[in-house]
Structure formats: structure tokens, C-alpha cells
Amino acid sequence: MGKIALAAKITHVPSMYLSELPGKNHGCRQSAIDGHKEISRRCREMGVDTIIVFDTHWLVNSGYHINCNPHYEGIYTSNELPHFIKDMTYQYQGNPALGHLIAKKAQNKGVRAMSHEIDSLELEYGTLVPMRYMNEDKQFKVLSISAFCTSHDLENSRKLGEALVEAVKEYEGTVAVLASGSLSHRFIWDTKAETGMDSYTREFDRQVDLRVVDMWKQGLWADFVKMLPEYSEYCFGEGLMHDTAMLLGVMGWDKYTGKAEIITDLFPSSGTGQINAIFPFN
Template identity: 60%
Template structure:
């Protein structure tokens, strides 16, 4: 059947777009852009037809949602940082059939999910920025999944990732990449200090915490990381409460995952936040759902404050 060919944790910092434009920031995020281009190149080599993005800029207050419109096209301005992303053109094909399949299987696994194919909803920049650099020629279809989840269990997000992998492998005729689009620590610089922290992390605590997490990923210490994820999401100011990361790890096998991260763009600071591009080898998983005993570390963490 289908194949989950590549899984990544990626940055979407709006300064990547600013880096294209004339001015003092031109070229300043080329390493992050090059990382996206490299991930796109690998997806092409692997025969990927659709990029499924877990987008921490798509805020939802009930259910999980999939934007699987047939086609995306328009001009995007960030409501958060309109001086960074303004009138950015975007266009790429969607994949309604896969989106509806993903939603169907998530519901079969008990994670209530709605797929939207007949919609005028445009993706957020957590999807649009990666598509700009990975998919400039519109080679790939794209699907966006809500991952700024305000009243959701991380446990359910992990199960959603698992169910989406099962949907691809058991029911889809094609190859897919899953991309968790979000930062590590996400504590923006205080108002008035943004220029000073343009290339820095907000605090030594957050930088140390992030770097230890990256080291865990590189040595494959997933049991420890999965157990600490709910607390890291809160104390580390994780973007979107790290629901994109839970989805990604659910697809990889949660704490049973045995792969190690390959860092494509090394850890860097952006407006106080911690960022990177990394890919994770897709390894075989058991045929059963994520065991409750392993996923239970995420239970009870619901309705996190938005930090």
C-alpha cells in the first residue's frame, strides 16, 4: 500500500521570508531556507507525492482539523508579524482524497477529526513558509493539519499521528511526508527587545533545555523525552504546546521509536525562540496502537495556558 517516506521537525520562522527581501536582514536565514530545500530534495528522491504539515499556527478550540482543499492560492500577510510576512504569494495543489482518508482513519482510532475539502480556508504560515522553499515548483500536493490545539490531550495528538501513519500505509496508494512545523522553546522576546534577540534565545534556561532535548533526539532517548514532553511543553514554552511534536512521535512509534534525529539545520535562535530543521528515519512499528502505558505520560495535560 502506501508509504510514510520521511518525517521531519521543521522551522517556519517568518524571518525566512524577510531574509529574501532587500534590507539589513537579507540573507540572514539562508541556512534555514537551505534546510527546507534539502528536505524537499530528499522528498523528491523518495517519491513523495504529498507533504502533510502539522501546523502550530492553525489554532483550533475543538476537534482536530485537516485542510485538504483541492488547491491553495493567494496572498498571505501574518496577523502576528505583518512587518515580517506581508503580501507573500502562495500556490500549491492540495489532496482532498488523502485528507478525507486521514480524517476517516483518525476517527476509527477514536480521535475525532474533521477533514475540510470544500473550504475557502487558507493555510497558516506554519504551512505556507515550508511550502515556499520545499515546494516552489508545486511538485508536491499539500495538506495542513491543525496543531495549535488549546483544549486537547497530547496523548490524543500522538494517537492522531499514529492513525495517520496507519491510514497512509494501509489505505493510500502513494508516498507521504509528515512535517511537524513548530519551534522548540517559543518564548518570544519581550516587546521592545525583539531586535536585540533577533538571533538569540530568550534565556539560558530555555537554551540549555532545548539543547538537551536535541541531544536526546540525536541519541534516541525517546522513552525519556516522551515522558517529559508534557512538562517540557509548559516549562519550555513549547510552540502550540508541542502538539505537532506529539503527532510526529505518534507516527514514529512514540517511546518505542528507535531512530535517531539527523540535524539538517543546526539549532538557532530567532526573536527569542529555539529553532531547527531535523529529519527522523521511518522505522517499522508494531501493528497495534500506541500502548496506553507509554502514552499515559501525556494524559491529564489538558487546556494548557497559551504562553
């Protein structure tokens, strides 16, 4: 029987890649990079063989989709922010068997989940950025699941998370599950992009994010689940926060009682709220 060893909500801000490069922004996201490396270290200690990413940069308009390619390799430039991420090389192994099993379990719950082995189906940067820092030596297999779901119910995203748990029970291995997306996500106005890379767009979003992080640290998950739809709407949650709903489905939804461990403190990035937080998972 397989095991989920680690669950986390993580950042994937493209300024992490920019932070590596010489120039005025060098080192600007080192704390976020260090947080990814700490999560990687813990995964290694726990014997994780596969990292599953709920990717809020994989936009889908119909169905839930799992990239089950056995191998990923390419050179990535962000269409959205080519001045932040360009010519980033990557090469990872996939886990087709587990991906197909997750889709099957989700379908059994009435969720329109589909798994794909399509050579031209590439990874998005919600997966590529964290893997750059967590999986430099390519030790972990990678599964990417679409989490920018434009016409979907959060309830079905919860079910997909529950299906993942069922699939892992039939898998002979150990996995980590990452919700890759921001908290609030009202992107900074273009005219303020240069000066606003390290600030929130709205004070309202900052205050709500602070409260949410405090709730996570206290383990107030039943209350958070109640506010999740409105939080996503009023604070422009990235990917409509389907990654968070999926992760909560994995963790037990409103029955989860763990208290978040903050690995990288809440920080603003181009108007959005970002964090690396681990949720204890038994």
C-alpha cells in the first residue's frame, strides 16, 4: 500500500527564476527558493518517489486533466511573462501508471477526469518552477494535474483530491502532493509593475491573507472550508483556488485537524500573496 508523506501549499512565482539571474533582482526570492529546497529535503528523508503537482497555470475549460507522459523534456519560455522566464531547460521522468489510476478513481466518483500520454502536451510553470528547485537531480518522478479550472465546482476538485488518496493506497510507493498557487492573486497594475514587485495590489487582500495564514496555523479548517468560495472570488484566488480545494480533499476537507508549518513566510509578489506551507499528513 502506498503512502502520502507530505502535503503542501507552495509558491511558483516566476520571479524565483529571475532571482537567479545577475541584475537588480538577483536574490529577490531566495527565501522562496530555500523553502522549496527544504520541502525537497524532507521528501528525500521520507522516501518520496513521486511528486504530484496541482498546477494553477494549467488552464482547462472542460474536464480535469492529468499529464501522464513517461518523460518530460524541453526548453520553456513563459508566454505570459517572457521577460521573467525564458529558455529554462527541464528534464524529468513521469509516472503514467499512477496518473491513470488517479483518473480512474476520480471517474468512479463522477468526476470528468482524463489522463493523457501525449508527447506534445507540455508542463506549465506552476510545475516547472518548483521542480527546478525541488528536483534538480531528477530524483523524483513528476505528475502534473490541471488546477486552473474555469468551469468547475470546488466540490469536484475536492473529490479529485479524495480520488488521489484512494489511488495512492493501491500504489507501491510514497508520494508528496503540492498545491502550486498563490493565496490572493490580484496582479499588480501594469503601470506599477516595476515598483510593485514586492507589494500587494490591495490592502484588503493582504489583510485577508494574513487572517487565512493564521487560521491555517491554528488548524481552523472547518471555518476555512466555509469561506473558501468567497475567498477565491473576492481575493481573485489563482486558478480559482482549485489547487487548494484538491489539496484539502487529500487532507480530509473540514475534518482535517493539522496545523500548518510555515516554511516560507507570507510575502507579496507583483500584487499577489505567496507562501510555502506544509500541512502535517498521516
